[in-house]
Amino acid sequence: MAKTIFITGASRGFGRIWAEAFLRRGDNVVAAVRNPETLSELKQEFPSNLLVLKLDVIDRTGSFEAIEAAKTHFGRIDVLINNAGYGQIGAVEELSEQDVRLQLETNVLGSLWTIQAVVPIMRQQGSGHIIQLSSALGLNTVTLMGMYSATKFAIEGITETLAAEVSDFGIKVSLLEPGRYATDFSGAESLASSEPNPVYDRMRKVFWEYADNEDAGNPAATVDALFALVDTDKPPLRLILGRTAYPWVKNTYEERLKTWESWQNVSVAAHGK
Template sequence: MSVWFITGTSRGLGLEIARAALAAGHQVVATARNAESVRERLPDADGALLTVALDVTDPRSVHAAVEAAMERFGRIDVLVNNAGSGLLAAVEESDDAAVRALYETNVFGPLAVQRAVLPALRRQRAGHVINISSIVGFATAPGWGVYASTKFAVEGFTETLHAELAPLGIHVTLVEPGFFRTDFLDPASLHTGPDTIDDYASTAGAMRVAAASLNHAQPGDPAKAARAVVEMATAPEPPLRLPLGADTLRAFDAKLEAFRKEMDAWRQVALATDHDLDGDRDTPGR
């Protein structure tokens, strides 16, 4: 039995991960800005659940939630950084305020939660950090540029965290879901910006239309995704990346193929930028 600390559990994938962890017999600290909304959705099973108010953009709130978890259960074994928000707009359509707000939640938020939890994991010399990324955290698309950039940031620091924590016995995993049937595409979760530019009608504009038609018809099953995450966390050697959904695999395969093709086409240009070898200096013994 492990203690799971999960952010953003009021709905969507975070709520389903909390349910799956409880069903698997774990203890769960389920956090959200509105803790009452979590209590309404997650019945407490034999004291295994602690619901705590947590705003990932408020450092005091973050530390208070972690302290409450440690006071109740004495340890944290699995951290799931799930809380986040979305933005669907062309890069040029994304105003400064919206971009900064998105980074506060999607980038600075998980960094703050990690900083609060990692001292406990380091003392234990054990644990698992699971950061929820996205299909567009690796393979982006028109309309998702700024949102994808926040997930690219998460991917970057999570890859590094994986290397930094491995010697301490702490696992780190990126979960990269595709389109799952949650409320993510609802207006309450996904901001589209008040202003649009006609020149992007066939790219970002088309994506807005597609997203609206896909809302609550997404191919992914969030309950299955949550069970996969909980099962993955029990693996002796969990992966750095866990892509979820057939759409994610298709997008990743296409990007890897295109990346390899372009890299091979420009390989000689890349190699030609090194310093020319100096015969004398490269002679052994000189």
């Protein structure tokens, strides 16, 4: 049975790949994008089961209106994929107030508004699946991407809490945590940069040298994983994508456990009597 999938940020990258894949297997897709013209050819190819809506996810009212329009058009929403967002390069010291506010509004609040809009619909249906695009950087950090990681750490916390709150309503919740993929994430529309401070120039050079040589995954290879996720009756809360993220995250958590264990006497004493 065809599902109705609502995807934010569907004009490029993972969002575009996933939207097209769902359409080709016969699902209905609502593509929420800032510029509907980017999907004009896809709309011509799938005139009946693709609804393209103009949406800037930082607009809370617009998010509610888009979700309602999708429900009216297709009669239900089975899956919400919050994919819209962008990266930010900049040392913590370099971040401007505008950098911080816009990143939080887009990556965190942008997904919160669509969640708040879709939960009542899914609750009434007695079913639904909310999928949040997090990142391996929602579990780990790297230099110069602290603000981006902060937004993904926030997504992790919101989503884990949401899962516990809506499970009794038949709503499933999942986090996707991809490692590095060869999308356009490093392009001008997906990656912002703060005003550079020369004291971080060497760090920036190392950052880009590593990024250029990293084993990047093929974004098209994620399609089967996404199909498996939306089709299973018992989806995981967290799903890492790619082969590079898991060993990195595993090592980080093992080191954290060692640190916590080595400081247990101090921790317990801090409880008091």
